[in-house]
Amino acid sequence: MLKMQHVSKIYRTDLVETHALRDFGVHVREGEFIAVTGPSGSGKTTFLNIAGLLETFDGGSYLLDGEDVGRLNDRRRSRVRNEKIGFIFQGFNLIPDLNVFDNVDVPLRYRGFDAAERRRRIESTLDLVGLGSRSKHIPAQLSGGQQQRVAIARALAGSPRILLADEPTGNLDSLMARQILELIEDINARGTTIVMVTHDPELARRAARSIHIIDGKVSDLEPFDPPAVAIEARASA
Amino acid sequence: MEIRPILSALLRNRTGAVLIALQIAVTLAVVINAAHIVKQRLDLIGRPTGMDVANIFEVHSFDFAGEFNYRERVRGDLELLRNMPGVRAATVMNQVPLSGGGSSSGYFREPEREGPEVAGNHFTVDEQAVDTLGVSLSAGRNFRLEEIDYMDLDNVDVDSVLVTAAFAERLFPDGDALGSTIYSGGGDPLTIIGIIEHMHGSWVDWEELDQVVLLPVYVEQDFVRYVVRTEPGRRDEVLGIVEQKLSELDRERAVRGVRSMEELAAESYRGDRMMAVLLTAVIFLLIAITALGIVGLASFSVKSRTKQIGTRRAIGASRFDIVRYFLVENWLITTGGVILGSVLAVAFNLWLVRTFELPKLDFIYIPLGILALWILGQLAVLGPARRAASIAPAIATRTV
Numbered sequence: 001m002l003k004m005q006h007v008s009k010i011y012r013t014d015l016v017e018t019h020a021l022r023d024f025g026v027h028v029r030e031g032e033f034i035a036v037t038g039p040s041g042s043g044k045t046t047f048l049n050i051a052g053l054l055e056t057f058d059g060g061s062y063l064l065d066g067e068d069v070g071r072l073n074d075r076r077r078s079r080v081r082n083e084k085i086g087f088i089f090q091g092f093n094l095i096p097d098l099n100v101f102d103n104v105d106v107p108l109r110y111r112g113f114d115a116a117e118r119r120r121r122i123e124s125t126l127d128l129v130g131l132g133s134r135s136k137h138i139p140a141q142l143s144g145g146q147q148q149r150v151a152i153a154r155a156l157a158g159s160p161r162i163l164l165a166d167e168p169t170g171n172l173d174s175l176m177a178r179q180i181l182e183l184i185e186d187i188n189a190r191g192t193t194i195v196m197v198t199h200d201p202e203l204a205r206r207a208a209r210s211i212h213i214i215d216g217k218v219s220d221l222e223p224f225d226p227p228a229v230a231i232e233a234r235a236s237a
Numbered sequence: 238m239e240i241r242p243i244l245s246a247l248l249r250n251r252t253g254a255v256l257i258a259l260q261i262a263v264t265l266a267v268v269i270n271a272a273h274i275v276k277q278r279l280d281l282i283g284r285p286t287g288m289d290v291a292n293i294f295e296v297h298s299f300d301f302a303g304e305f306n307y308r309e310r311v312r313g314d315l316e317l318l319r320n321m322p323g324v325r326a327a328t329v330m331n332q333v334p335l336s337g338g339g340s341s342s343g344y345f346r347e348p349e350r351e352g353p354e355v356a357g358n359h360f361t362v363d364e365q366a367v368d369t370l371g372v373s374l375s376a377g378r379n380f381r382l383e384e385i386d387y388m389d390l391d392n393v394d395v396d397s398v399l400v401t402a403a404f405a406e407r408l409f410p411d412g413d414a415l416g417s418t419i420y421s422g423g424g425d426p427l428t429i430i431g432i433i434e435h436m437h438g439s440w441v442d443w444e445e446l447d448q449v450v451l452l453p454v455y456v457e458q459d460f461v462r463y464v465v466r467t468e469p470g471r472r473d474e475v476l477g478i479v480e481q482k483l484s485e486l487d488r489e490r491a492v493r494g495v496r497s498m499e500e501l502a503a504e505s506y507r508g509d510r511m512m513a514v515l516l517t518a519v520i521f522l523l524i525a526i527t528a529l530g531i532v533g534l535a536s537f538s539v540k541s542r543t544k545q546i547g548t549r550r551a552i553g554a555s556r557f558d559i560v561r562y563f564l565v566e567n568w569l570i571t572t573g574g575v576i577l578g579s580v581l582a583v584a585f586n587l588w589l590v591r592t593f594e595l596p597k598l599d600f601i602y603i604p605l606g607i608l609a610l611w612i613l614g615q616l617a618v619l620g621p622a623r624r625a626a627s628i629a630p631a632i633a634t635r636t637v
Contacts, residue, residue: 082553
């Protein structure tokens with residue numbers, strides 16, 4: 001699903017060069033739920049940005065869903081982001097002036113779906129995250145957990161191949177964090193590949209596999225071992 | 238299109254948008270009415286005069302010696318003027334058309350001031366006046382040399398006249414003016430021997446400006462106003478030496494007042510021209526202020542929505558999608574403004590019509606104004622929109 005080899009990323013200013021990723025390699029298989037951990041400044045977010053085509057990289061190769069996405073132009077990268085990748089941000093990143101329905105609608109409009117198809121997808125994903133009755137609320141009228149659920153619905157509405165989550169529970173209290181994590185696990189159980197960046201070891205343990213990044217390099221790879229709950233959920237589906 | 242969500246976002250955060258829409262509304266109302274007035278003034282200034290304005294000038298001769306023969310003076314001066322290289326024709330007139338100075342009186346179809354009265358701006362001329370002014374006769378004939386008489390200022394008495402078609406139509410709506418007798422306010426009978434197709438008189442703001450009567454007479458006095466027409470493009474050349482040439486002919490007089498008809502007309506239309514210039518400046522100023530307002534609002538909007546734009550990019554918006562978002566948003570604000578502005582423009586015009594008796598607005602100005610403001614809005618927002626489109630999608634994952 002996601003394969004990076006020898007990827008490097010250097011941030012340059014007039015005075016300094018910062019090697020955010022160096023000889024970075026990772027292979028995420030379809031249906032996996034992996035956690036990416038590491039201390040602050042280790043390169044976790046840079047990895048996530050490159051994986052999500054939010055940034056380009058300087059060297060190496062990156063295959064996403066079998067496609068070499070390293071040389072795509074900006075327009076094509078936008079298209080791939082829209083069709084194949086769902087994002088969950090630490091700060092939810094909802095559009096404050098739009099209600100829940102319209103927030104989930106944003107990527108679907110860029111996708112070019114017709115109104116009926118968009119409505120079907122929005123209602124179905126809002127039901128999935130348990131916010132079917134809140135579609136007319138604006139973000140400020142929702143709790144942090146609910147806002148993150150809206151963000152998850154927005155990420156899922158386009159049926160992405162992979163979900164990239166950047167500290168998805170970082171701004172939530174423990175109860176809401178647990179609920180969000182359970183939701184993410186449920187989504188993974190339905191077959192969506194998930195890559196979650198976190199510096200919370202507790203959270204990382206819930207993933208099937210963890211990648212630890214230090215100084216822009218993968219320091220530790222754990223074997224792919226889907227959790228039992230995910231296998232059960234997939235079998236019952 | 239994203240019209241509904243953009244509109245709903247605008248309505249939730251409406252202060253800036255409403256202010257800009259109001260500014261657009263006021264701009265449209267003022268610009269449309271100002272443009273209407275400017276066009277009206279320019280039409281006034283540019284309307285056909287019927288004369289060869291560009292090649293005509295006047296020059297005055299004033300005798301201060303006290304002993305001079307008017308007839309010899311005029312004969313000699315006209316001979317000199319008419320034989321100067323570049324001169325096409327010259328005449329003596331009491332006033333110059335378009336100059337703001339002149340005389341008029343009422344004319345009647347019946348003696349004893351009976352029947353309808355039509356005002357006519359009259360000029361005393363000789364047989365070269367038609368050629369000097371560059372006017373055309375649509376019917377009848379010009380004055381003959383022998384018809385030109387010499388008279389005192391207080392005792393002008395002629396038999397024949399040339400009148401403009403506008404004058405003839407007003408006094409003879411049935412079209413039988415040529416050959417007819419008309420009567421001046423003093424009761425003198427005058428036969429219309431020729432009809433001038435079109436000619437403007439002295440006062441550019443007079444409603445009956447094109448009702449002109451030419452009288453075949455030299456009015457004997459110590460002041461003589463010569464009107465000269467040159468070959469095309471030679472006016473300034475002749476105008477530059479005419480004073481000297483006339484003075485050389487007789488130094489016992491003052492030759493002065495050399496002025497082109499263009500200059501005289503420009504002076505007469507100065508108020509209209511000033512009005513047009515001022516209103517044009519107001520139009521450009523308002524448009525510039527409105528454009529700056531739109532740029533300001535859009536720039537503020539981009540700056541305050543950086544994270545939101547980055548998020549949109551992250552979840553699939555292309556650069557074009559971001560530019561389009563701002564263009565559509567601006568189009569919605571502008572549309573709100575122009576709808577209100579159209580109503581304001583009509584109301585403003587009604588007030589102008591009632592208060593200053595201005596003509597009613599030509600409604601073509603409204604769609605033209607709307608189109609202009611739509612284009613202005615889109616151009617003004619393009620810069621900020623392009624800046625927004627250049628925001629990196631990675632901004633979405635930044636927590637500070």
